[in-house]
Amino acid sequence: MSHFAYRDGQLHAEGVPVAALARAVGTPFYCYSSAALVEAYGAFRAAFAGMNVRVCYSLKANSNRAVIATLLAEGAGADVVSEGEMRQALAAGVAPGEIVFAGVGKMAREMRAGLEAGIRQFNVESIPELRLLNEVALSMGRRAPVALRINPDVDARTHAKISTGKAENKFGIDLGHAAEAYAEAARLPGIAVEGLAIHIGSQLEELTPYRQAFARMAELVQNLRASGHPVRSLDLGGGLGIAYQGKAPPPLADYAALVRETVGGLGLDLILEPGRRLVGEAGILVSEVLYVKEGVSRNFVIVDAAMNDLIRPALYDAYHAILPVTEPPSDAPVRRVDVVGPICETGDRFAEQRPLPPPAAGDLLAFCAAGAYGAVMASAYNTRPPAAEVMVRGSGHEIVRPRLGYDAILAMDRLPAWLAPPAARKSRGVG
Ligand code: LLP
Numbered sequence: 242m243s244h245f246a247y248r249d250g251q252l253h254a255e256g257v258p259v260a261a262l263a264r265a266v267g268t269p270f271y272c273y274s275s276a277a278l279v280e281a282y283g284a285f286r287a288a289f290a291g292m293n294v295r296v297c298y299s300l301k302a303n304s305n306r307a308v309i310a311t312l313l314a315e316g317a318g319a320d321v322v323s324e325g326e327m328r329q330a331l332a333a334g335v336a337p338g339e340i341v342f343a344g345v346g347k348m349a350r351e352m353r354a355g356l357e358a359g360i361r362q363f364n365v366e367s368i369p370e371l372r373l374l375n376e377v378a379l380s381m382g383r384r385a386p387v388a389l390r391i392n393p394d395v396d397a398r399t400h401a402k403i404s405t406g407k408a409e410n411k412f413g414i415d416l417g418h419a420a421e422a423y424a425e426a427a428r429l430p431g432i433a434v435e436g437l438a439i440h441i442g443s444q445l446e447e448l449t450p451y452r453q454a455f456a457r458m459a460e461l462v463q464n465l466r467a468s469g470h471p472v473r474s475l476d477l478g479g480g481l482g483i484a485y486q487g488k489a490p491p492p493l494a495d496y497a498a499l500v501r502e503t504v505g506g507l508g509l510d511l512i513l514e515p516g517r518r519l520v521g522e523a524g525i526l527v528s529e530v531l532y533v534k535e536g537v538s539r540n541f542v543i544v545d546a547a548m549n550d551l552i553r554p555a556l557y558d559a560y561h562a563i564l565p566v567t568e569p570p571s572d573a574p575v576r577r578v579d580v581v582g583p584i585c586e587t588g589d590r591f592a593e594q595r596p597l598p599p600p601a602a603g604d605l606l607a608f609c610a611a612g613a614y615g616a617v618m619a620s621a622y623n624t625r626p627p628a629a630e631v632m633v634r635g636s637g638h639e640i641v642r643p644r645l646g647y648d649a650i651l652a653m654d655r656l657p658a659w660l661a662p663p664a665a666r667k668s669r670g671v672g
Contacts, residue, residue: 244274247568256636259566268529269546271616275634277523282315288493294511297341299479300326302516302613307632307641309333320514324351352377362386364438378431388438395454397442406441440478448491455503476512483521486560517613524612530604540578547582548589549622555588566605569598
């Protein structure tokens with residue numbers, strides 16, 4: 242059930258009218274539904290009931306601490322790809338033993354931080370990375386728990402920019418080199434190799450690529466074991482899609498059945514790293530219409546959110562449904578409009594030729610399914626403070642990330658001494 246729905250003609254987030262939030266917080270803002278997060282996690286968990294599966298929520302989808310803590314309270318661990326995300330997970334209360342550290346370019350200091358914290362495992366993506374981790378661990382008198390991320394050379398059939406499992410993608414160790422890499426990992430004294438990992442892409446809308454990839458991993462596990470290597474764990478990554486444009490995504494039950502069939506019988510500790518599927522539909526971005534500009538060939542609806550707040554349409558031509566916050570009458574006329582932000586780029590466009598009941602200045606619009614890869618990808622481009630973030634629970638709401646003030650943004654920069662105003666130059670001893 243959607244936790245964003247019309248009630249008495251007004252879009253609500255759970256029990257809270259979105260328009261009331263806009264008045265309280267100002268626009269643009271992200272609004273997350275606590276109940277939607279809990280429900281998405283519960284459905285995911287339930288699909289894997291009875292299986293030895295650990296769910297490590299992929300923080301990259303949304304690393305707001307309130308979101309992490311909500312999922313943690315339901316039992317989730319964390320998949321992180323940077324020291325920053327690891328710190329966010331720890332700050333939210335995730336136990337170090339429930340944290341998986343992935344990523345193709347870990348730095349020595351990040352490895353050190355992970356070892357110091359005592360995380361569950363590093364998913365290692367190359368031989369040079371494996372060797373560096375070995376050195377770092379030995380220098381600390383530790384052994385680093387490791388899963389080798391394998392590139393299974395499978396086409397995830399998703400957007401090219403978020404497809405990660407083909408041999409030409411930068412991710413993972415080629416399947417053909419996996420046995421060699423595993424043998425090397427087993428020899429390195431600073432490495433405790435526990436198993437394997439994969440992640441073939443994001444926003445997968447069909448299950449066939451998973452079936453191919455998981456089957457290849459099952460075969461690899463058996464081959465490694467036949468050569469005398471213990472393989473205890475398998476991390477299957479994330480990537481399950483959501484419905485952005487009506488098309489139903491693969492059902493969780495089918496995904497779980499696939500996992501059971503392909504790798505369920507191998508006696509492995511399984512890890513899953515869902516991101517989008519847990520948080521995508523639990524968030525909306527709310528924006529106010531600034532102007533409606535009637536063009537010669539197009540009508541533009543100019544809103545106060547922009548590509549610095551939600552970059553997915555500009556970056557991936559992604560579709561986000563747009564709902565007027567005040568429910569239009571069912572017989573309202575519909576026109577095709579371009580919904581655009583104020584940033585000085587043609588790509589700052591949320592929707593092209595989208596049929597909508599014609600909005601007017603001052604109207605509020607909600608961009609749907611914006612809980613994943615929305616706020617986390619925001620920037621201050623055009624020196625625009627990114628959208629605030631709010632979480633709703635029942636009939637209450639709290640600001641979970643305030644909008645940065647201009648003072649905070651301006652205070653980030655420093656002038657070099659040679660450009661400082663004369664008075665400051667004198668006090669800093671510069672001619
Ligand atoms: N595990 C690994 C190793 C990953 O690289 C990713 C996503 C995930 C798990 C989580 O995938 P999910 O379940 O969320 O699909 N910014 C893009 C998506 C980038 C995904 C990167 N990796 C977007 O807005 O569509």
